[in-house]
Amino acid sequence: MLENRVNKQILKERIKYEAFSRKTLSFYKYVNIENPVEFRNRLFSEWSELDCFGRIYIAREGINAQMSVPEHNLGRFLLHLYSLPELTGVPIKYAIVDDGKSFYKLTIKVRPKIVADGLEYGSYDLSKVGTHLSALEFHELSAQPETLVIDMRNHYESEIGRFENAVCPDADTFKDAIQMVINEFETQKDRKILLYCTGGIRCEKASSFLIHNGFKDVSQLYGGIIEYAQQIKLLGLQSKFIGKNFVFDERLGETIDGQVISHCHQCGKAADIHVNCANDDCHLLFIQCAACAEKYEKCCSEECSGIIHLPIEARRQLRITNHKKYEGSKIYKSKLSPFLLDRNLNLEQKMSING
Ligand SMILES: [Zn+2]
Ligand SMILES: [Zn+2]
Structure with a gap:
């Protein structure tokens, strides 16, 4: 555990002094992968060679990748990617706000599924999916009063940014979000x-x-x-997305329209920066403003900021005693900001009851 922590800091430090820049990108594809382990090993050896970093999941149902690629290796990376029959022509998304510090190592994991959904095989058919909309089409359709716009992300993602008039399930996981939406709109098919x-x-x-x-x-x-975000920038359209897009890398979010719609979980001031509590045994995900970050030394509470100053042996002891306490949800449940907009108040009430 401790060794991991030290390594992490060294790796983070190292990327600061790299003499080249990196591009943050992501892609996914639902595609049948016959042998995920073999596929994983092939990607790992090729991408290590190219100094790629990132977090990649591979399953029999496909691949989901968030990565940073050295700019000078981008061409070779793409050439290799598109040479794989499983990934030919896969659309790649580049980050708009990119300091290249999104990842500091390469992790490729084989999982049962690329997106944990809690659904049984056969309860959906990925050859029958919803109509794909461009930004412009999305604007047109979402402006119609009978349209129901639904945010399929978790509560901590929609808290810092969402589309105007979107219904945002108060869900901790994608699995919960799907169930909430099915239950809530059962009668509105x-x-x-x-x-x-x-x-x-x-x-x-x-x-x-x-x-x-x-x-x-x-x-x-x-x-x-x-x-x-890319499309509205290109077309010069006014963003209907307000706030920040939560992303799953070291940056934890990229601003879309510059507005801050969420609040610091400690003092209530406007803030939209997600952090993990600096007490690694706590690691709570929450929103913290700059003033509170200083006051609490990047921790979620006075208790945690006290703990980080204890000698290692005392912390280890505390970890054993507090083991139970630190288990379970490590995501702050905000009570400060409204999750759903007014017109969806009934849904909000209902969903908070459903927990
Ligand atoms: Zn604060
Ligand atoms: Zn904490």
Whole structure:
């Protein structure tokens, strides 16, 4: 544990002094991968050679990758990627706000699924997914009053940024979000449904599952908020996404329209920076403003900022005693900011009861 921690710091430090710059990119594809372990090993050896960093998941159902690639190796990386029959022509999304410090090592894991959905095989069909929408099409459809815009992400993601008028389930996981949406809109299967998520990967599954459950008119934002941000920039459109897009790397978010819609979980002031508590045994994910970061030394509480100054032996002892306490949810449940907009108040009430 300690060794990991030290390594992590060294690795983070090392990337600061790299003499080249990196591009942050992501891609995913639902595709049948016959032998995920063999595929993983092939990618790992090639991408290590190219000094790529990132977090990549491989399953029989496909691949989901968030990466940083040295700019001078980008051409070779793409050439290799597209030479793989499984990944030929896979669309790649580049980050808009990119300091290249998104990852500091290469991790490729084989998982049962690339997106944990809690759904049984056969309860959806990925060849039948919602209609893909461009940013412009999304604007047109979401402006129609009968359209239901649904955020398929978790509560800590929609807390810092979301589309105007979106329904945001108070869900800790994608699995919960899917169930909440199915339960809530059971009786509204004829409505026009418009889904969105970070990069589109969750909506492929969610839309497929909704269709399988009898929803008639399901569309999804193609490429998610990441692609949306690129398109509105290119077309010079006014953003209908307010706030920040939560991303799963060291940056933990990229600003879309510059607005801050969330609050510091410690003092309540406007803030949209997610951090993990500096007490590694706590590691709580929460929003912290700069003043509180200083006051609490990047910890979630006075208790944790006290703990980080204890000698290692005392911390180890504390870890054993507090073991139970630190288990379970490590995500702060905000009570300060409204999760759902007014017109969805009933849903909010209902969802908070459902927990
Ligand atoms: Zn604060
Ligand atoms: Zn803490």
